[in-house]
Amino acid sequence: MSHPTLQDQDAYLYEQAADRIATLIDRGTLRPGERVPSVRKLSTQLRISISTVLQAYFLLEDRGFIEARPQSGFYVKLRPRDLPPEPKPSNPSLSATEVGVAELLAKVFEAARNPDFIPLATAIPGPDLLPTKPLNRLMAWVARHRGEQGVNYDFPPGNEALRRQVARRSLDWGCSLSPDDIVTTCGTMEALNLCLRAVAKPGDTIAIESPTFYGILQASLGMRALEIPTHPRDGIDLNALEQAIKKNKVKACLLIPNFNNPLGCCMPDNNKKQLVEMLGRREIPLIEDDIYGDIYFGAARPKTAKAFDKEGLVLLCSSFSKTIAPGYRVGWTAPGRFKPQVEHLKSMNTIATATLPQMAVARFLESGGYDRHLRKLRKALATQVQRVTLAVRQYFPEGTRITRPTGGFVLWVELPKSVDSLELYRKALEKKISIAPGPIFSAKQKYQNFIRLSCGQAWSDSLEQALKTLGRLAGKP
């Protein structure tokens, strides 16, 4: 055996350093989503060179322990073996259904609003994640200095400054919208309502993902939902959709291609392109809900299906409710060739969107505050999703499956077949925990043994306790 060379010694040093970090991760001292010590800090702590630390971190990255995030450092990665398996792609029966679980949905959300409850049901970011102070300062400013404009109607298409800001951002998601392409709305919910009514009538069939948050179809719009099998990672099954369209008279599609609620799946860009082309050939409008699009955990924002739309058949809808201020009720739609109808329906639904909230949001976007905020928000939500995932693994019964969302902040949890999620939901309410039971995500009330967990709240002991309780109620011994 030869004496180790200098290079070997270095190798030894970086492997040693990597092992130490790996141990910290294995023991849970460093948790998935947390940042590992900075290169400089570890170099000081272990008295090794910067380049040795970097080698150690690259090794850990290769081994799947950590991941690099641009301009931000290395983070503990959630490894597949840490996780329960994923749910299988959905397989709904392929016939359209009249939508009607209104009462259940109403009850679920009533309970979810009780401030004494641990809120795992509603997909709302916790108060510490919202840019409350800077945004409200802008609101106070516009109220004081742009008050005359503020008390008056900002008729459809809505606030010009806001539309300009949204149009500028559209490059991020592969579009090049102009302010004139956009109509502002009272949140995404109104946008979806207007778009649905612009392209379909009561009784018409709308293809949707399964599972999905299809509450909108209930809005006494009287439309029929056709549930299409959907993969928990790649989104809607395009073959199944094409078959369904051939068999049924589908008037429109209503999809959440980026970070579907509740699956968290994100359609690959190529799938989006195929989807838009397939629907375009048949002149079927696609209503695209992109409300979670800005909350991606990866390196780049996913494109929208709208990016591939040449026919004006994609009606893109989004808002600022999941990112900065649900209570401002500011959303928008770029409804393509249906803009005149959408604009008119907007006049007849709420006349206009509240003026001052639109002005405040426009200024927040213009100032760069929104981008700075999004960077923090994405990191925080990615971490919270990982935390809840790990807790489910730890506290839920054998046989539980869970999604791997790459954005958004909801988890779709498949419990053992024996668990009735409605019963679990009721038992959880007794313990002051609100969850969203699976059947509200299906027009046919499938998903009896699924629940959706929102990860909007910052991690806390009481949240961990609530997940432990849920696991026990679901049958964990």
Add this chain to the structure above:
Amino acid sequence: MSHPTLQDQDAYLYEQAADRIATLIDRGTLRPGERVPSVRKLSTQLRISISTVLQAYFLLEDRGFIEARPQSGFYVKLRPRDLPPEPKPSNPSLSATEVGVAELLAKVFEAARNPDFIPLATAIPGPDLLPTKPLNRLMAWVARHRGEQGVNYDFPPGNEALRRQVARRSLDWGCSLSPDDIVTTCGTMEALNLCLRAVAKPGDTIAIESPTFYGILQASLGMRALEIPTHPRDGIDLNALEQAIKKNKVKACLLIPNFNNPLGCCMPDNNKKQLVEMLGRREIPLIEDDIYGDIYFGAARPKTAKAFDKEGLVLLCSSFSKTIAPGYRVGWTAPGRFKPQVEHLKSMNTIATATLPQMAVARFLESGGYDRHLRKLRKALATQVQRVTLAVRQYFPEGTRITRPTGGFVLWVELPKSVDSLELYRKALEKKISIAPGPIFSAKQKYQNFIRLSCGQAWSDSLEQALKTLGRLAGKP
């Protein structure tokens, strides 16, 4: 002939004083709606005693020249002989119609939004009539000091402070609502939408006044409008309504009992009572739009039909859009027994009403600012309605008829049969004047020779000029 006694001399003096004032009125120096000189001032000016001035004013009041307004003095009255005649009660054909003048309506309101136009089309109070500064100060305050609440959803039924304030005011209109009876909305328009959807389905028949602003039925709700003859002073013809209900399956009524738009008529309280009883016997819901209720010109606020509702069948809707801030988009409904459905539909239409605007309006009501403002607003609008009425008399062709609204701020003008109001509307647009042509107030596009004039703008030379131009376009030589 005897020498006049002292009493006779006084009589002579007060008659002389009265004649002088009457002359000022006849010559148009004092215009209808304007205040006559105060008692003290006239006493000084004419060097007569206070009691003589009072006698003079009482004489003028008897003769119909002026009217006393409590705590405010004497005002020049609009006398019947000053006015063109009123339109006759409407007589629509009694069969239900599918609603569809969407394009025309859209065009009319698009033109109305052009800031370069004289805005006689949209029923919006002018900027000088809104309490812009105090209200926006409250908005800035809540944004700064109640910001955490402000960025979050205020889920249906909506802001509690606002509901409490509205409930307190309900005594004014003959109700005694509790905060729990109320659901807040994005303006009256959303309230009407939700209530219509709560009680009727697409294809159902809704009885409405004729003419009326029925835009709401168009909102692709797909409902059928049954137009009922309506008297320009007393509102809907109850006999005609009863006959129509016997012949047709009427699913609900949608009425504006107080200061109907465009007629300005106000149903006598006894008619409201009969209406509610008649509909109650048949279990037909009444959606009551009371958006103009606070803008009465008389001594007391008219009651709502809801005041007579014992069955929970009246769905009362209103907002603050005509009185303080259209752009805040704050309205509400007290939907009686349909509250659960309305609340659910609200969740599915816009999720919630913007939080901060609701909080600011609640504070404005709580502070007493709203009542102080309403007193000023009512006087100003009463004056503006009189001004426009006189201008129509002066500048419009022989044969023109005009309504005598006792509240609100719109006038319904019947032009000679030869005038086509759509043509007039187009010609007026060329002169940068926007008006609302009659056919948009009828599902059957009746009222071809009618226009609605909004009196929301303060009197000005350019407004007078615009009315002169309109009269000329309508055929005044």
